[in-house]
Amino acid sequence: MQTRLDLARIQAARPLIDPIFLDTPLYRCEALEPALGCAVSIKLETANPVRSFKGRGTEVVAGGLAGQAAVCASAGNLGQALAWSARGRGLDVTVVASRYATPAKLARIRALGARLELVDGDHELARERAAAIARHDGIRLVEDSLDVETCEGAATIGLELVGTPFDAVLIALGGGALATGVGHVVKTLASGTEVICVQPLGAPAMTRSWHERRVVTTDTTDTIADGVAGRRPIPEVLADLLQVADDAVLVRESSIIAGMRLLFEHAGLVVEPSAALGIAALLEDPGRFAGKHVVTIVCGGNADPAAFRRWVA
Structure with missing residues (x-):
């Protein structure tokens, strides 16, 4: 698998990272499962000083x-x-x-x-x-995602995931650092696990690019998930993504909001919209994941308080 990322460098990155960002909680959240129809584990990347991965x-x-x-x-x-x-x-x-x-x-x-x-x-x-x-x-x-250090730092999340067997990992897709980083590790060390990237319908550039296998840009974005609202995918990052992602899907704004609400009501988590993309994907295609065990990376918790109250009310 030829990408810009290197497993040895990813492993060597762990000692360079303040331990406060490492070994974040990974747990099965059974309270979510009746609403989603599958076993769901959460990788929680918000419990740190900057509340994101x-x-x-x-x-x-x-x-x-x-x-x-x-x-x-x-x-x-x-x-x-x-x-x-x-x-x-x-x-x-x-x-x-x-x-x-x-x-x-x-x-x-x-x-x-x-x-x-x-x-x-x-x-x-x-x-x-x-x-x-x-x-x-x-x-x-x-430059986030273009600088390989940002991808390989994010990839250390993958090292913490591969010890547990999952059928699929759901990853928010924006610039691509998280998806290419975690995807590289998962496909190297747990190749049977599906890597599924999730992006809003209102910011689809990277997902469209993945499907068409070429850079596709958009003139505007229209999504509450500001953390993934890019319009111009980086060619080098797309090339990496094409090697590690099994699928890239788009989800509606209403599903993102419903995902935020579920994470708040059933997991006690205050998350920003980008962090609910994985849950949104489960809501939109329950048949695909029925009977499977999936993990979703809750990647950020920097929501605007007033907006969050409106979304989850």
């Missing part, structure tokens, strides 16, 4: 910066994670984000000490601005 990758990135300043574009979670990893190492970090990003995420980026620049546009415009800053200032541009 992104800290695994930014720890690997920051460990290699050697005092160098850095800039990234972020919908919120990567920015928080990079700010956290940089603060502990005394590094200067700038985060570029859309001014329409989730306010709670922006507030945490500031609180963690990063310089925050807002743009009047979506995440793709933030990516362009971050690249311009890196060129102008001569600093490191951290």
